[in-house]
Amino acid sequence: MHNVGIVVEDLDSTIEFFSELGLTLEGRMPIEGEWSGRVTGLRGQRAEIAMMCTPDGQSRLEISRFDVPAIVSDHRTSPVNSLGYLRVMFTVEDLDDTLSRLCKIGSTVVDEVVNYDGVYKLCYIRGPEGILIGLAEELDKDS
Numbered sequence: 603m604h605n606v607g608i609v610v611e612d613l614d615s616t617i618e619f620f621s622e623l624g625l626t627l628e629g630r631m632p633i634e635g636e637w638s639g640r641v642t643g644l645r646g647q648r649a650e651i652a653m654m655c656t657p658d659g660q661s662r663l664e665i666s667r668f669d670v671p672a673i674v675s676d677h678r679t680s681p682v683n684s685l686g687y688l689r690v691m692f693t694v695e696d697l698d699d700t701l702s703r704l705c706k707i708g709s710t711v712v713d714e715v716v717n718y719d720g721v722y723k724l725c726y727i728r729g730p731e732g733i734l735i736g737l738a739e740e741l742d743k744d745s
Contacts, residue, residue, distance in 0.1 A: 603661060604662060605653070605661070605662035605663060605664045606661075606662075606663055606664070606687075606690050607663075607664040607665075607666060608663065608664070608665050608666070608690075608733060609665075609666045609667070609668060609673070610665055610666070610667055610730065610731050611667065611673075611731060612667075612730065612731065613630075613650060613652055613665060613667045615707075615730045615731075616652075616665050616729075616730045616731070616733075617630075617652050617654070617665065618707065618730075619704065619707060619709070619729050619730045620654050620663060621654075622703050622704060622707060623692060623700065623704065623735075624656070624657045624692075624694075625654040625655060625656055625657070625663060626654060626655045626657070627652060627653075627654055628654060628655050628662070629652070629653050630650065630651070630652040630653075631650070631651060632648070632649070632650050633647070633648075633649045633650070633651050633666075634647060634648040634649070644671055646670060646671070647668065647670060647671065648668070648669045648670040649666050649667060649669060649670075650666070650667050650669070651664055651665065651666045651667075652664075652665045653665075656692070663690070678731050678732040678733050678734075679728070679732040680734075682726065682734065688734055689726065689733075689734040689735060689736050690735060690736065691735070691736030691737065691738055692735065692736065692737055692738070693738050693739070693740065694737050694738070694739050695739065696739065697715065697723045697725065697737055697738075697739035698715075700737060700739075701715070701725070701727070701737070704727060704729070708730070709727045709728060709729050709730075709735075710728050711725050711726070711727050712725070712726040712727060712728060713725075713726070717741070720741055721740070721741060722738050722739065722740055722741060723738070723739040723741060724736070724738050724739075725737055
């Protein structure tokens with residue numbers, strides 16, 4: 603997989619959130635022109651994107667803010683059982699520490715942190731603008 607895309611209104615706060623989660627900003631740039639509309643089907647689009655890379659260097663997150671055309675729907679606060687792409691999940695080393703840092707910048711846990719059969723500690727959070735993010739800490743099986 604090359605990347606997962608998320609559309610937001612506030613690019614700066616979303617970059618801050620994913621930086622706190624451990625992703626690195628690879629670049630940020632405007633996207634417009636005839637070629638881009640032919641890719642997305644949004645002729646005349648004008649957007650700004652930020653590409654962020656996961657700590658292992660294997661995956662990317664493309665965060666987009668559209669100036670033109672206007673946003674036509676908003677799924678950011680949809681529950682997890684809604685149709686379509688709704689969340690991306692990240693592996694973290696220390697879930698409690700990660701939550702502490704992310705909650706300081708406005709994130710909230712959706713319901714609770716759970717231990718899944720001693721294999722993972724899991725939760726969903728609402729990040730910037732209410733986007734749904736999953737967090738998973740792999741538990742030490744040898745303990």
